Amino acid sequence: MIVMKTDATKEQISRVVKELKKYGLRADVSKGAYRTVIGPIGDERKLPFDRIAVLPGVKEATMVDTPYKLISREYGKSFEGAEHLLIKVGDIVIGGDEPVFIAGPCAVENKAQLLRIAEGAKKAGAHILRGGIFKPRSSVHSFQGLGAGGREQAEEALEWLHDAGREFGLPTITEIRGESQVDLVAEYADILQIGARNMYDQDLLTQVARKGKPILFKRHFGAGIEEFLSFAEYISAEGNKDIILCERGLLPVGKGRSYTRYLLDLASVPVIQKETFLPIIVDPSHSTGRRDLIFNMSCAAIAAGASGLMIEAHYNPEEALVDGPQSVTLDELKDIIDACKKISKVVMSKKDKL
Amino acid sequence: MIVMKTDATKEQISRVVKELKKYGLRADVSKGAYRTVIGPIGDERKLPFDRIAVLPGVKEATMVDTPYKLISREYGKSFEGAEHLLIKVGDIVIGGDEPVFIAGPCAVENKAQLLRIAEGAKKAGAHILRGGIFKPRSSVHSFQGLGAGGREQAEEALEWLHDAGREFGLPTITEIRGESQVDLVAEYADILQIGARNMYDQDLLTQVARKGKPILFKRHFGAGIEEFLSFAEYISAEGNKDIILCERGLLPVGKGRSYTRYLLDLASVPVIQKETFLPIIVDPSHSTGRRDLIFNMSCAAIAAGASGLMIEAHYNPEEALVDGPQSVTLDELKDIIDACKKISKVVMSKKDKL
């Protein structure tokens, strides 16, 4: 990690980047409110830190031995002067003192559905509208989302989502499942989602990152925290730091009947907040797969310190094409958001002590 | 499950029990505020339910196909008329509308230590005093608790715990690790704990159950919920329904560094409340193994609906003989209890809706 002096010039920064290239490494240049920091991408052991430390404009040059240095709390503090970064999407701030709620249908079905849910979500207090168009599915025989119907149908669905969001003042988010979808989706959505099943797909991560839009990055159900953050680093290495991490459950442990779809790891929330400068939110819908558990697990996620929630909501969960059993109604969504806001205040008031 | 009429006589109940024995099954006779229910223990498929249903005093006789019928919500409702049972220990009620806090040192060290912690815990708002005397340890080379010093030393430690509890009006709890400790511990402690590592030890479960005292029963870190409840059924089958279930974390999932000792499964809390009439509490100390996570995970557990918490607390965590890194100070304990009470109110106010 190479910390530049506050008055370092453009040329001095370029000089350091060149030095890194000489040793076969790329450079992450993070210009913050506070100062510029340069993070080497590649094997740092090849770098002569002694030599770099005395280059003009350099304040400090040290080796950082973690697979996720470019998103580490120390790195963020160096260039931004703050332990946690705020991610802004329109007027919405993610990672601040108030929790952010993302809501919407699992899958986009038609324009009327989206408008009706967007309106309800807005009234319930949600901030961002979700809706799946390219659906990752475990079986080729299941409905794969409107995106499977070809480019035209995909684009139409993206327009519906975009329009519904604009109509009710809600920025939008939808998932990108494969490289060929990156350009199209990035044209329409405000936040680009990379789903749990694609967490390890480093080529996709790189390409989505390059779009420069905020990314919601979900933890794979078999990934340890270290691995999750190491793959988030692939995004950061493209110069995109607007990464919203998302916990959505791990493989169940133990034999016998599974009472929930996945095993929600809520301790990952405070752990990750201590490791990185990125915000982390929780998806209680996919993790539990059970509508009757969403209220309690939403409250628990906020109590654990999450910066927000992503909840599947529908005016009529029974008739949803995908994941109906885990969607809440719009009334339930309001109850959840109300309770979460109260809990957030209780937890936040003690934050400084801990 | 054989539900007796409200006016069923002793003789009619005995008659049913005899009938069960004839087919090689034992009987669990649960007399509640509402009525008496008889649960067959063994292979129900051998029973002639048609014949039993017409015995005098019998209201209903049906086969229940789950490995944990004697602790199931339906069973509890049948004899008690309520979906959840209250467990009373002195003046303390576990499973009611207010969360119960168990606190104390991981291991009992000496009388002064216990008195000091008991006083602090009481002031912080705790209701029950914990302290380990027979410590289960992964290594034979580690300190095994004062109980390892022989019967006399064990009894002395049990007296200290008992006395410290009485001095500050706190019922006490301590762990039983082996069959030879059952009689001794049951003489002194108000609640008998069976630890996670002993969850599968059915002979120990049976013997502890027979003491008739409330039991805190911890989930093993490799046990699915179905398995956990199936082993709680061993306790219930001895006629002891005062079982406080406790979630304390599962095996970590994923590769790489472990940031917490275990993986806390908070969704198990509402799930188990829907499956059984027993209360469930959470142990944030052993599950995380990290003092800096206890506040958030305690709040999250209560938000998930837990009936209480078991927290390791010490006036000076650094000098604790066992598990210092995960103990909170008595001041921190107070902060945790205060926040949890507020969160409990938020969550409880919505309870009926869900």
Place this chain on the structure above:
Amino acid sequence: MIVMKTDATKEQISRVVKELKKYGLRADVSKGAYRTVIGPIGDERKLPFDRIAVLPGVKEATMVDTPYKLISREYGKSFEGAEHLLIKVGDIVIGGDEPVFIAGPCAVENKAQLLRIAEGAKKAGAHILRGGIFKPRSSVHSFQGLGAGGREQAEEALEWLHDAGREFGLPTITEIRGESQVDLVAEYADILQIGARNMYDQDLLTQVARKGKPILFKRHFGAGIEEFLSFAEYISAEGNKDIILCERGLLPVGKGRSYTRYLLDLASVPVIQKETFLPIIVDPSHSTGRRDLIFNMSCAAIAAGASGLMIEAHYNPEEALVDGPQSVTLDELKDIIDACKKISKVVMSKKDKL
């Protein structure tokens, strides 16, 4: 599953395919030595099987309720008349009575390295040459293979691999990690590998499948067998049945030090052979991560019934750029292959009995 009569005409087959489309389903048309079978792709519950069964040329039309019907043993038997399909790559047959050995370096480093290893592998008895060019890595800071150096360098490395294979009569295999690599790699390699980390990447699977070349498909370390086969079905649904499945280890279970990189699930070998008509091989190198375990685990895999092994081998494991600690020498490779052949004979001789 729609089984056609042996004398069904092209037109009759087209008629059935059209019928499926009418209900929104795609069709997998498998013409075998035995007869033609048509597998519906999509939600079969929408199909009027009664009506389809009486269409001209149709022998039988039944619903198959498994997420992996197009690779199921029953399906294969219907069109090929055999329980297991043979996959041919040049003169090599995978899935027959003799085990097939794939060997080579983890990562391609230079032409000389490849030639030397290819020669040694051939002498040791290997049949196919492996070598990684696009390396999936957990850290963006690690060496990502020569493929990371741009298209020209990638193509050069692919040529080396191809040439080394041709020189010693070994078909070649290398991994495709992202969609943008599909066309290039398919030009050079005889078998296209999809790695464990990409198992869930359905868009990549679909595109690789369309190249029509044999595919080596690795199980993700967090995937159950059902999920593994459900994703293999994505490949099969593109009409490509030349799928070599590969077990390479699961997430470790239990706490404490990990003695191997992954947990090799050898029982998956006979299980999968009973579920599908596809051959399954084992990768003892990535699963154990330890050179000193390769001999025993290779023997065990063949004893479990595997159709082959993929082993990392190097003339000098210590100097390998990637995964040196788990590569065997070329002498060790010979010992392994010799022992495995003997064990295969012992196991095969009893095959009919079981």
Place this chain on the structure above:
Amino acid sequence: MIVMKTDATKEQISRVVKELKKYGLRADVSKGAYRTVIGPIGDERKLPFDRIAVLPGVKEATMVDTPYKLISREYGKSFEGAEHLLIKVGDIVIGGDEPVFIAGPCAVENKAQLLRIAEGAKKAGAHILRGGIFKPRSSVHSFQGLGAGGREQAEEALEWLHDAGREFGLPTITEIRGESQVDLVAEYADILQIGARNMYDQDLLTQVARKGKPILFKRHFGAGIEEFLSFAEYISAEGNKDIILCERGLLPVGKGRSYTRYLLDLASVPVIQKETFLPIIVDPSHSTGRRDLIFNMSCAAIAAGASGLMIEAHYNPEEALVDGPQSVTLDELKDIIDACKKISKVVMSKKDKL
């Protein structure tokens, strides 16, 4: 670890033991063919190794930093002069060059059953007779073995097992599930089994160890290798080194249908052989739970280097009271043993090279 000189006297040994006690540690005194070694039990960091090293008769005194030092390969080598210890039960040697086969019914049912199976097992080539009397079961409603019928019935069943073994020259093994069964079982059985569910039950381990008989110690399905060996150390710490370790499968990994009961970890076999001087065998019956997999997984276990197998066998698996679906017939048992012997020879012939 304190290695004594070959001519060290009894007094010199006692002197060292006393020194250890002074610092609050117990001593494991292992007198081998080669020399005497004293292993400290407890926290070695408290010991003044410098001082101990110069006591009369002491050759070497070093700290060993592993939770399983008393069963480590180094420790065994020090007192026995060999890397692996042989465990003798009658004429049978476990841990030598030839695999040992333990076979018999899951549960003892009656004397005729045992005699018939013992005769068949002997003819098939088995060396030791197994039969469960105290059965650990996940449900209190399942058959718990004849041991549940009271002491008299338990003793009768133990006699049957003993007699059947004597009649056909087979030493016997049966499981001890609780502390109250230790004395009784130790009177009759030649090898005492501690089952997977009791692996963590340190009080039981200690009491069984004190009987001085060989112990078969099974790995819990949630235990890492380090934990498994750490609990074996509890047995060793009682001076009993005749411990046969047994791998019987771990918790399944991944979602969806489970095709086997547990996940057999065969790599644990060579790993454990490198870590300890104890032999390790494999139980293919409980791990797979499927009769149609036993042949392949038995062969695989021996190929992995196991010192033997424990296989459930019955003349009529369909009518077995417990675990019928996983029992092989006596004919199948013969096929398995024959194939395993051949495979063992192939693997053993390369042993020195690796």
